[in-house]
Each structure stands twice: as structure tokens, then as C-alpha cells.
Amino acid sequence: MLMAAAPARAILPIQHWQAASGARVYFVENHDLPMLDVSVEFPAGAGYDHPAKSGVASMTQRLLKSGAEGMSEDDVSRGMADIGAQLAGRFDADRAGLSVRTLSSDAERRRAIDILARSLRAPSYPGEVLEREKVRLVGFLKEADTKPDTIVSRTFYRLAYRDHPYALRSTGEVKSVESITREDLIGFHRRHYAGRYAVVALIGDVARAEAEAIAEELTRGLPEAGGQEPALPPVARLAQGASRMVAHHAAQAHIMIGAPGVARADPDYIALYVGNHVLGGGGFVSRITEEVRQKRGLAYSASSYFYPLQREGPFAISMQTRRDQAAQALEVAQATLAEFVKSGPTADELEAAKRNIVDGFPLRIDSNRKIHEYLALIGYYRLPLSYLEDFVKRVEEVTAADIRDAFRRRVDPGRMVTVVVGVDEK
Amino acid sequence: MTSCKHLVLAALALALSAGPCHAATDTAENKLSNGMRVIVKPDRRAPVVVVMLLYQVGSVDEVNGMTGVAHVLEHMMFKGTAATPAGEYSRAIAGAGGRDNAFTSNDYTGYFAVLQKSRLELALRLEADRMANLTLSGEEFAKEVKVVMEERRLRTDDQPRSLVYEQLMATALTAHPYRNPIIGWMSDLENLRVEDARDFYQRWYTPNNATLVVVGDVAPDEVLALAGKYFGAIPSRGLPERKPQDEPTQLGAKRVTVKAPAELPYVLMAFRVPALRDPERDRESYALEMLAAVLDGNESARLNRTLVREERIASSADASYDGIARGPGFFYLSATPTPGKSAAEAEQGLRREMARIIDEGVTAEELDRIKAQAIAAHVYQRDSMFFQARQIASVESTGISHRTLDLQLQKLREVTPEQVREVARKYFRDDFLTVATLDPQPLEGKRPAASPAGLRHAQ
Numbered sequence: 001m002l003m004a005a006a007p008a009r010a011i012l013p014i015q016h017w018q019a020a021s022g023a024r025v026y027f028v029e030n031h032d033l034p035m036l037d038v039s040v041e042f043p044a045g046a047g048y049d050h051p052a053k054s055g056v057a058s059m060t061q062r063l064l065k066s067g068a069e070g071m072s073e074d075d076v077s078r079g080m081a082d083i084g085a086q087l088a089g090r091f092d093a094d095r096a097g098l099s100v101r102t103l104s105s106d107a108e109r110r111r112a113i114d115i116l117a118r119s120l121r122a123p124s125y126p127g128e129v130l131e132r133e134k135v136r137l138v139g140f141l142k143e144a145d146t147k148p149d150t151i152v153s154r155t156f157y158r159l160a161y162r163d164h165p166y167a168l169r170s171t172g173e174v175k176s177v178e179s180i181t182r183e184d185l186i187g188f189h190r191r192h193y194a195g196r197y198a199v200v201a202l203i204g205d206v207a208r209a210e211a212e213a214i215a216e217e218l219t220r221g222l223p224e225a226g227g228q229e230p231a232l233p234p235v236a237r238l239a240q241g242a243s244r245m246v247a248h249h250a251a252q253a254h255i256m257i258g259a260p261g262v263a264r265a266d267p268d269y270i271a272l273y274v275g276n277h278v279l280g281g282g283g284f285v286s287r288i289t290e291e292v293r294q295k296r297g298l299a300y301s302a303s304s305y306f307y308p309l310q311r312e313g314p315f316a317i318s319m320q321t322r323r324d325q326a327a328q329a330l331e332v333a334q335a336t337l338a339e340f341v342k343s344g345p346t347a348d349e350l351e352a353a354k355r356n357i358v359d360g361f362p363l364r365i366d367s368n369r370k371i372h373e374y375l376a377l378i379g380y381y382r383l384p385l386s387y388l389e390d391f392v393k394r395v396e397e398v399t400a401a402d403i404r405d406a407f408r409r410r411v412d413p414g415r416m417v418t419v420v421v422g423v424d425e426k
Numbered sequence: 427m428t429s430c431k432h433l434v435l436a437a438l439a440l441a442l443s444a445g446p447c448h449a450a451t452d453t454a455e456n457k458l459s460n461g462m463r464v465i466v467k468p469d470r471r472a473p474v475v476v477v478m479l480l481y482q483v484g485s486v487d488e489v490n491g492m493t494g495v496a497h498v499l500e501h502m503m504f505k506g507t508a509a510t511p512a513g514e515y516s517r518a519i520a521g522a523g524g525r526d527n528a529f530t531s532n533d534y535t536g537y538f539a540v541l542q543k544s545r546l547e548l549a550l551r552l553e554a555d556r557m558a559n560l561t562l563s564g565e566e567f568a569k570e571v572k573v574v575m576e577e578r579r580l581r582t583d584d585q586p587r588s589l590v591y592e593q594l595m596a597t598a599l600t601a602h603p604y605r606n607p608i609i610g611w612m613s614d615l616e617n618l619r620v621e622d623a624r625d626f627y628q629r630w631y632t633p634n635n636a637t638l639v640v641v642g643d644v645a646p647d648e649v650l651a652l653a654g655k656y657f658g659a660i661p662s663r664g665l666p667e668r669k670p671q672d673e674p675t676q677l678g679a680k681r682v683t684v685k686a687p688a689e690l691p692y693v694l695m696a697f698r699v700p701a702l703r704d705p706e707r708d709r710e711s712y713a714l715e716m717l718a719a720v721l722d723g724n725e726s727a728r729l730n731r732t733l734v735r736e737e738r739i740a741s742s743a744d745a746s747y748d749g750i751a752r753g754p755g756f757f758y759l760s761a762t763p764t765p766g767k768s769a770a771e772a773e774q775g776l777r778r779e780m781a782r783i784i785d786e787g788v789t790a791e792e793l794d795r796i797k798a799q800a801i802a803a804h805v806y807q808r809d810s811m812f813f814q815a816r817q818i819a820s821v822e823s824t825g826i827s828h829r830t831l832d833l834q835l836q837k838l839r840e841v842t843p844e845q846v847r848e849v850a851r852k853y854f855r856d857d858f859l860t861v862a863t864l865d866p867q868p869l870e871g872k873r874p875a876a877s878p879a880g881l882r883h884a885q
Contacts, residue, residue: 035805078726081796081798083802084802084803139690147584251583252579284504284513290513359522360523363525365472
């Protein structure tokens with residue numbers, strides 16, 4: 001039996017240093033393919049929005065690709081396409097930034113890094129592009145608001161996070177988007193895209209010295225931030241459960257059950273992660289899928305997850321079923337959750353989950369793309385460089401009692417937010 | 427590139443007794459005596475293996491009243507054999523640290539597992555078992571066909587744009603079975619029986635209709651030996667005759683309107699064009715691929731630059747060429763009008779861009795940009811073993827050898843501006859066109875409702 005656990009040295013030889021700007025840099029040197037992946041991220045995600053202006057964080061990030069330092073938006077997209085480079089936005093509740101995938105050959109790499117650096121440093125935020133993007137986004141929001149999957153998730157976040165910014169829709173609302181001004185974007189960029197907040201993650205076909213030069217170029221001349229790094233408020237635990245039934249014409253009811261769950265740095269995270277693998281995160285073999293789909297044919301997709309963020313990201317069960325079966329599916333999911341919180345996993349289930357996570361570990365880092373994601377994660381959340389090998393070791397060590405204990409403390413089936421979209425009007 | 431360390435998995439690589447460090451090795455192709463093909467592409471960047479088994483059968487092979495059976499059978503392949511009861515396939519793969527799934531297309535059906543390379547044998551043993559010994563119980567079928575109906579509701583019935591595509595294909599084609607959705611019409615699903623799935627299984631799931639594709643840190647000889655051990659004893663069977671079901675000549679433009687609850691209209695246009703048959707000689711396919719990229723290959727390509735950024739007629743506009751198919755090929759253009767604009771205005775915008783290419787042609791600069799993107803993409807693709815397996819599967823399923831993938835890139839690079847203009851001139855004609863339009867309907871029942879009987883509140 002081969003084990004990936006407890007390796008004597010780093011699974012992932014991560015190099016880490018600080019750039020002159022104060023930016024944290026994470027690098028894995030890999031010459032297998034003549035390519036390079038680079039990302040730069042900042043504490044500038046949707047969690048830093050204000051309710052009346054939700055969507056500013058997202059628009060600030062979105063328009064990073066719309067021209068800088070004399071480059072028009074066409075210059076940026078053409079410049080990248082001409083060298084076969086792929087520029088992409090990165091945005092979630094915590095982080096925001098850009099990434100680029102480029103060939104590592106000198107001419108291509110230099111050009112890609114140059115456009116990336118200028119786009120991060122001095123986005124021009126052209127007024128006419130902003131007005132156009134607002135119109136487009138409002139159209140997409142109105143379209144999204146007709147869809148049951150959007151409605152269920154918006155309602156769920158609103159009830160689970162109430163006053164916390166994680167309750168806000170990451171792209172903003174129709175009204176708040178319409179109110180965004182160019183000054184909002186410039187101000188948000190100045191406050192959040194500071195050099196000393198930046199996290200640079202690189203993997204690919206360059207040597208250390210070149211990686212250092214790239215990190216310098218990417219973070220030089222970024223806004224200077226004074227004072228404290230932006231922080232997110234703590235998430236309050238739900239005092240009581242809540243439920244909403246929303247009428248909708250769709251053939252299927254969309255169902256979410258959950259609550260604020262766990263933060264990235266929480267010591268309970270590993271136990272909750274492994275436990276959830278048994279409960280509903282392990283694909284075809286987990287309990288919720290087994291009960292809802294395999295045994296009863298009630299849904300195509302039924303699962304549960306923890307989404308760890310800077311603060312407590314959500315725990316949620318999510319599924320869709322023909323509307324007249326909603327009550328039955330809900331009951332099955334609730335009973336499955338209650339039983340799991342009460343009794344935890346069986347010894348066999350726990351062992352199977354560990355084998356999947358531990359023996360499947362090589363699959364998590366079998367491409368530059370996947371390793372790059374871990375670098376960005378480790379960097380942003382200031383996780384130890386040994387995070388991946390610690391992860392494997394800690395998964396091996398988790399006991400059924402740890403899981404039962406963590407779930408009992410962190411997941412209260414009696415205090416869940418429950419949303420069903422797709423019931424009949426009265 | 428000469429360097430080739432297991433840099434990612436230093437410790438693991440040692441533990442897993444990595445073989446000598448290899449540069450990219452050639453793909454090996456063999457055939458078992460029962461006719462099953464085995465294609466192995468070594469990729470030693472990580473101690474992982476992708477195992478993909480393809481059956482050259484898809485929704486195109488379904489007969490009247492049986493739409494969806496190819497896909498339902500795909501689901502049933504996870505429902506057990508005598509040796510491996512229902513659900514145990516996935517349990518075994520998961521327990522070995524792997525992940526698995528399957529997919530059904532018009533032309534083929536594929537099953538895959540991704541695992542540590544040391545578990546290759548497990549994947550092959552289980553795959554061979556379900557090729558020959560599927561149970562197909564009536565009880566499991568009754569549950570699983572319900573799951574598939576939920577899948578149809580989720581992905582089609584409640585998705586206005588999926589309905590537009592479904593109606594487009596059903597309108598564009600009269601005789602060819604691509605007119606039917608892969609997931610099947612709901613009425614056919616409701617009336618499907620386990621015997622139908624069994625019949626389909628017995629007709630098509632034979633080694634001589636299967637291709638095993640393995641990409642990963644493995645030696646071709648080792649894969650071939652294991653494939654022989656597990657699949658070699660499964661006898662081949664004669665395959666049913668495939669009727670060509672050729673589509674008759676289209677006699678004029680076709681139009682269909684889809685009314686569905688939505689906010690924004692949407693227009694989807696499809697032109698009948700050739701699919702790739704002979705990678706060496708079919709110049710038009712490459713020109714069509716370049717044409718799609720000139721229109722929509724990057725953010726500054728024509729549709730986005732003109733319709734979205736400059737004229738602001740559309741919130742989004744797309745072009746694509748689907749030329750890897752056993753049946754007819756299609757060139758698609760689509761657009762979502764900007765709020766306040768109509769589907770007709772978006773369609774006119776797309777037509778203006780088509781006319782501009784016919785009238786003025788395309789520039790060498792545009793083609794150079796797309797060629798640079800294609801060359802780079804060829805490198806980036808090698809970052810994913812799964813993508814490589816999928817790519818081999820996709821071309822092989824249409825009868826084109828994976829050995830022509832490099833040739834195809836070369837041919838793409840040889841396309842000239844005049845060839846692009848020529849295919850636009852030849853195929854952007856109403857006699858090859860079908861247009862489907864989404865006519866948005868107001869939503870009913872969006873207001874908060876009383877909870878119906880049976881829905882218990884948590885508070």
C-alpha cells in the first residue's frame with residue numbers, strides 16, 4: 001500500500017520571499033513545459049464592498065483589463081493575443097486580481113508581464129467603458145434574477161449573512177451598479193491594490209532570479225497604502241434558523257440548507273472537511289448523494305460543502321428536484337444531516353474518505369494550473385509553506401470523534417437557513 | 427526542453443518508484459485480438475494516470491422513440507455487475523484515491539477514471555467487468571431514469587438558452603439524428619424500459635467498438651499487457667449496420683421562435699458546413715476554424731470589438747465551428763442584445779459582420795494573431811493529462827487518428843486570408859441557415875409564497 005502521508009520533505013518545493021514593495025511572493029520552479037503562470041492578488045474581493053455600492057470591488061477588478069498607461073482595452077487584449085498569452089481576472093469574496101498564462105520564451109514572457117504590470121499599476125478606468133459595462137452587467141443581473149439557481153443562492157446568503165458583506169452579491173445589485181462612478185473605482189483601486197498587500201504566485205519555466213525580477217516589476221509603482229490592511233468584520237453565528245419558500249415557475253425546485261461555516265485558518269477545518277467528504281462532498285459515494293439520488297432518484301445533483309474564506313464561509317447542502325418532490329427531498333436531506341451531526345461517520349466511511357483524500361493527493365497537484373491555485377491560496381491566507389504536507393498528515397490523524405465533535409459545535413441542524421425556490425403561489 | 431524532474435512531487439515520486447526521467451514520449455497505438463484499440467500517451471509529469479474507455483456509439487445511433495437511451499445506459503453502467511454491485515464501481519475508485527465519471531455525446535460515449543498510477547490495474551479490471559457483465563436490473567433502472575429526467579429539467583427544461591439550442595437542431599435537421607437532443611425527449615425518457623437499455627448495450631458495447639485511451643505516468647507495454655489480461659477474453663460481436671441517414675439538401679432559410687420566461691432575448695444562427703473528414707486534404711475545415719477565431723478568438727476579435735465594444739448592440743456575441751463530428755458540421759453565431767435592443771437588431775449586427783468578411787476579407791495580422799494563440803494553446807494543453815485524453819478521444823471518435831493532431835495545427839497555420847474569405851462567401855448563405863430566437867416571456871410566480879403543505883419550516 002502506497003502512502004502519500006508523512007513525507008520527510010516538502011511535497012511542493014515552494015520558494016518564498018518578499019518583494020521590495022512588501023508584496024509576498026510564492027514560486028515553484030518547473031521547467032517541464034515552456035510556459036509560465038503568474039497571478040497577483042489583493043484583499044479586494046466582494047467582501048470589501050459597502051451595501052449601497054455593492055459591485056464596486058467587482059467592477060474595479062473587471063476594468064483592470066480595460067486599458068492602462070496609454071493602452072486602450074483593444075491594445076491590452078490584442079497585445080496578449082499576439083503572443084498567445086491568456087489574461088484572466090480573479091475574483092471572489094476575499095481576493096481580487098489578475099493572472100496570466102504565457103509562453104516562457106523571452107519575448108513573449110516580457111511582453112505579457114509588461115502588460116500585466118501596467119494594468120495592475122495604472123488602470124485608466126475609461127468612463128465610456130465603465131458606462132458600457134454597467135449597462136451590460138445590469139442586463140446580466142436582470143437575466144440572472146429570473147433563474148432559480150440565482151434566486152436560491154441570493155436568498156440563502158442574505159439570510160445566512162444578514163449585515164455581513166458576505167451577504168452581498170459579488171457583482172452588485174441593479175441599483176448599486178447603476179450608481180458606480182469612475183471615482184469609486186479609482187478610490188477602491190488606491191485603497192486595495194497596494195504593493196504591500198499584494199500576493200504574487202508563480203509557477204513555471206523561469207529561474208529564481210527571473211522570478212524575482214518579475215515579482216519586482218509586477219508590484220513596483222502600485223498604490224502606497226497607509227495604515228492598516230483592510231479587514232473584514234467577524235461573522236455572527238445565527239441566533240436562530242430561518243426559512244423562505246419562493247414561488248417560481250421552474251420545473252424543478254432549487255433547495256439550499258446551511259449556515260455560516262468555517263474560516264480558512266480555523267483549527268476545526270480539517271475535521272469538518274473530512275467529515276463533509278462523508279456527508280456530501282465525496283461525490284457519488286457520499287451520504288447525501290446516496291440518500292437523495294442513488295436510493296430515491298430525487299435529484300441529478302445533491303451535495304454539501306464547506307467554502308472556507310477569510311471569515312466563516314458557508315456550509316451548505318444544495319440540490320434540485322422536480323417541484324412536487326421538494327418536501328420529500330428536503331426531509332431526506334435534513335434527516336441525513338441531523339443523523340450525521342448526531343453520530344458522525346462510521347469507521348468504514350472515515351477510512352474510505354481518508355483513502356480518497358490521501359491516496360488521491362497526487363491528483364490535486366498534477367498540473368501547473370492546480371499547483372498555481374495552491375500557491376495563491378497559501379500566499380493569500382498566510383498558510384505555512386508546508387500546508388500541503390500538513391494537510392495530508394492531519395487528514396490521516398482525524399478521528400471519528402474529532403469529526404463528531406467539530407460538527408456538533410459548528411453545524412446545528414436546528415439553526416439552519418433553508419431556502420426553497422420553485423413552490424406554487426398560494 | 428531537456429529538464430524533466432519530478433519537481434512537483436519530490437517525495438511522492440521517490441515513494442512511487444518513479445521510472446527514469448523521460449522527455450515527452452510518443453503515443454503508442456495497438457489493437458487486441460478481439461478488435462479493441464489501445465492508445466497510450468505517456469506523460470511523466472506526475473504519478474497519475476487517466477484511463478478513458480470510449481465506445482463508438484452515441485445518441486446518433488438511437489432509433490425512433492428511443493432518444494436518450496445512449497445516455498441512460500451511460501448512467502446504468504454505474505449500477506453494477508454480478509462481481510461489483512450497484513454503486514461499488516465508484517466506491518472502489520474513490521477508495522483508491524481516484525475520481526470517475528462518464529459522458530455521452532452525439533457520436534460516442536466515454537468512461538473515465540483518474541488515479542494514482544499504481545492503481546491503473548484496478549481501473550482496467552472494473553472497466554472490463556462492466557463492458558461484459560452489466561446487470562441492468564429493472565429496479566435500478568426505474569430510479570436512474572428518474573435521475574436522468576431531473577438532469578433534463580436542470581439542464582434543458584429550465585434553461586431557456588438550452589431550449590433554444592434544442593429547437594435549433596430539431597429545426598435545422600430533418601432526417602439526420604443530430605436533430606434529437608442527447609439527453610432525449612421527455613416523452614421518450616418516460617417510456618424507456620430497462621430492456622431498451624439492455625438491447626442497446628448488447629448491440630454496441632463490444633470490444634471491437636471500443637477504444638481505450640490512457641494518458642499518464644505509464645509505459646505503453648504495461649498498459650497493453652493489462653488491457654490484454656482484462657479485456658482480451660471478451661469476445662467481439664458483429665456490429666449493427668449504421669444507416670447514413672443523410673440530411674436532404676436544405677431548400678431555404680429556416681426560423682424558429684422559442685418563448686420562455688427570461689429577461690433578455692437571444693439569437694442563435696447555425697450554418698450547415700462541412701465537418702473534418704480528411705485532415706490532409708480538407709482545407710475548408712481549417713479555414714472555417716480560422717473564420718470562427720477571426721470573429722471570436724479573443725476579446726479584440728471582430729464580434730466583441732464591433733458589436734459589444736463599439737456599436738454596443740450586443741452584451742455578448744459568439745462564433746464557433748463544430749467540425750469534429752461523424753455527422754453534419756455546423757458554424758454557429760449567437761448574440762445577446764444589449765438591454766433595449768431587439769434580437770432582430772442583434773441578428774442584423776451579426777449579418778453585417780458576415781457581410782464585411784465576404785466583401786472585404788480578413789487581414790494577415792488577424793490570422794497571425796490567431797495562429798500565435800493556437801501555437802501557444804498547443805503548449806498549454808499539455809499541462810492537463812485529462813485534456814490530452816479528451817482530445818484524443820474526441821478526434822478518434824469521428825474516425826480521425828490522433829496522430830493527425832500535429833498535422834491539424836500545421837494545416838491551420840497554412841490557412842490564408844483568401845481561404846477564410848472564400849469559406850465565408852460559400853457558406854454564409856441563407857440556404858444553409860437556421861435561426862432560432864428566444865422571445866422572453868414575463869415570469870410568473872416570483873413573489874414569496876406560502877409554504878405548501880408538507881414543507882416544514884425550520885422555525
